[in-house]
Amino acid sequence: MSAVELGMPSLPNGLQGVPAATEPQNRKEYVSDQEVRWCPGCGDYAVLAAFQGFLPELGIKRENVAMVSGIGCSSRFPYYLSTYGMHSIHGRAPAIATGLATARPDLSVWVVTGDGDALSIGGNHLIHTLRRNVNMKILLFNNRIYGLTKGQYSPTSEPGKVTKSTPMGSVDNPFNPVSLALGAEATFVARTVDSDRKHLTSVLRAAAEHRGTAFVEIYQNCPIFNDNAFEAFKDPETRDDAIIPLVHGEPIRFGTDGHLGVVRDGFASLAVREVADLPGGESDLVVHDAHTDDPAYAFALSRLTDGGVLHQAPIGVFRSVERPAYDDLVRQQITTAQETQGTGDLQALVTGADTWTVN
């Protein structure tokens, strides 16, 4: 066995290769004729509206947008967008999207998934897609519950959660989706909240421009089976102290009047402190650098997320680094093979080198 130099290509923008729209587009063009069937008050409505409003600004041809989803409430998403779409099977959307993105460099491929779809039944495909860095944008709607099957705990539910399948409380230790993605060395990892349209849209925009897999966790409220799971981030009384805003190049400071900040704390670890207690004040705070190559920094940030009931978590782009995308490399190898060996003579191939002729 040996390894070869892959000849890394220069990294294009996430949308390079996707044909540009010839006319300006509007939100309505992206609304399909299908009736939306989520429960009243579902956070999915807000994400859908933001997404439909955001797509036209990408300036790409509508027919070159492809949505792939798995199974679950969020996975109905593609039906409501007038783009190409596939509502596939439980957990497999990243695998299917890998084939689609590899075969079609001219598409903007989006995967819509949920905490059960992506992290439970489809966990394997998720981590392998992230490590390969395939050109696709993964929107993980995390409501920390199984909605479509009517209220069992999910792999992101807090320990002790009482549900239909855990009457004495869940004994499962949950995944932190951002930590998981960073552990798989995802090149773009972000978190946003369904109700903050402005922030959500800015994260979607950054994701779309990223070459490779962009992973976006969206805190999404399920009003039926897990209402108010993210209330700390929405209640005007608590949200300033709950949201740790990540802005590239800015010190990580938050809370009412900015009284809290993030500092380095021991080996590869970060902590939240009262700024007033810091000897150097704001100058002691970590200045967020999403381009830090070592995923340990972003991972440390992700650990500032509460493991149980959520009271505090970082929101924004944790990590955005450049690494060649899997599908670009795959296509490059085909191009190289064709350039060096020609486009292939099938007759010569099947004939091979050792033949004999019977007259």
Add this chain to the structure above:
Amino acid sequence: MNRTVTIEVKQLDRVVIRFAGDSGDGMQLTGDRFTAETASFGNDLSTLPNFPAEIRAPAGTLPGVSSFQLHFADHDILTPGDAPDVLIAMNPAALKANLKDVPRGATLIVDTADFTARNLKRIGYDENPLETGELDGYHVVPLNLTGMTVESVKEFGLSRKDASRAKNMYALGLVSWLFQRPVESTITFLQTKFASKPDIRDANIAAFRAGYNFGETAEEFSVRYEVKPAHMATGTYRNISGNLALAYGLVAGAQRAGLPLVLGAYPITPASDVLHELSKLKRFNVTTIQAEDEIAGVGAALGASFGGALGVTTSSGPGISLKSETIGLGVMLELPLVVCDIQRAGPSTGMPTKTEQADLLQVMFGRNGEAPLPVLAAQSPADCFAIAVEAARIAITYRTPVIVLSDGYLANGSEPWRIPVIDELPTIDPDFTVEPNATDDKGAPKYLPYLRDPETLARAWAIPGTAGLDHRIGGLEKEDKTGNISYDPANHDLMIRTRQAKVDGIAVPPVQVDDPDGAAKVLVLGWGSTYGPIGAAVRRVRKVGGKIAQAHLRHLNPFPSNLGDVLKSYDKVLVPEMNLGQLAMLLRAKYLVDVVSYAQVRGMPLGAAELAEVIGNLVEETEGIDDDARHLGAAAAAVKHGEALADQNGHLKTEGAR
């Protein structure tokens, strides 16, 4: 050394030779090279590699024995042969493990280097079998092949271990001399294979030549054998294995459709070679994705098909189990997808390197709901090419997943193949929809993704990037024509029946029956890799005067439309299978015909002699001959050179897809 006796050259019409040794001894390579020499000489041939799943089982043990059998002849043959005429055993374990298959009278060429008391005891020999007389009746040629190999390569200064590694080439040289094989291709092969390691290259070539020259000069051999080239139909031939033919067929199918090929696969025995071969063919616009698991492999293939490529996944039984849900999605989405199941012995992990055909019912029915799809089966190594092209045709034309069944025997076995002319293969029209195909209430143009071709029932297929035809499809039941989600009871019934009717209506060629004088009362019907053994058995029965008809199925779903009539026109139908009667069950269910199942599941191909006996007995039973008066079966089983009877009109030997 000069010879004191002259060498006699004896003519043979066929030879079965088996190379056996430790799995690290290079027996598969040796067999491959002897096959290549034999093919280039122009004999007809058939091969059977047989090896353990362990990569290097402990040296010198029975489980570690690997073998390669080759049958070559001056006439058309169908199987790798039941019993070897010559066994080359590279150690005591190889002798012990293979002796039961070798009839007395055969030649045993035995490397004596490892016949030490310790090695013998390890495999249960108390005494050296070369000295006890238990090999009486065999023509035993004991030779210190290892010692002679080391001697022949000493000038290269290799360690004894490295030097002795060339013993397989020494043995190959010797048998190449014995059977007068052309040796140039092996020299060229060694020069290329070891180009970067000159010492090893030169040692292997020297050992190969030394083995050849040893035959020339040694007293042990007074006879050389000659097997003349076979008479075959005119054309240019090559030797090809099933997995290689399958890989080439998939590329040909994609090219004839003008589509890129995207393979999603996870390594699994015995299918991995298809992944290996296709991954070399990037210049043919072939993309290979080695996925994280079987499910991702088929998922990536289906995703690529959604994008307008020909998606293919290759696996074996355990992997097909994992892919079932995605294949069902393919049925619902009505997208092309080729799923190759290179069957191995099951259930569960089973015997990965051994052959079987027990996945038929799995691929027919192993999905939730009513999820019909077409099933094809290759009948010989070379036929894998034609069956792959046919699978691409059906998948693309009818927008459906298609199952291709091969098995370990076809995958690794090889045979001469009359090379097809690629430009003469049928073209396949993907017929993408590029414009609206309907109008809405107001007369505005629109696209209905599930509007169907009235002939084929294939749906209108528009791929992403086609302006104005954007649409959403998924695994939920769809409304007729629009493809929108529908829970309407009548619509569900309609869609279930429509998908079934589409598969049932796929055009497949009629099954051909080989019944030379039309007098047979018994039909033997097979599918898949039993084609060779059944054909050989039928020839034996005919040779002793039995009347027997033969037919073979390459399309298992839908069945050829004339199959029911064929079955009903015989008094008895015998169905030999390497499973417990899966095709027999399907035939009974569909045609209400009381077929006779002959089932063997030993992980090995059916034996021609054994099958000839079963057929002969059934022929006489059908003629009303009492048990104790029957002789045909025994006579057919005893036929020597049974395959020499080249009188089959319906011989289906594949010559490419035509």
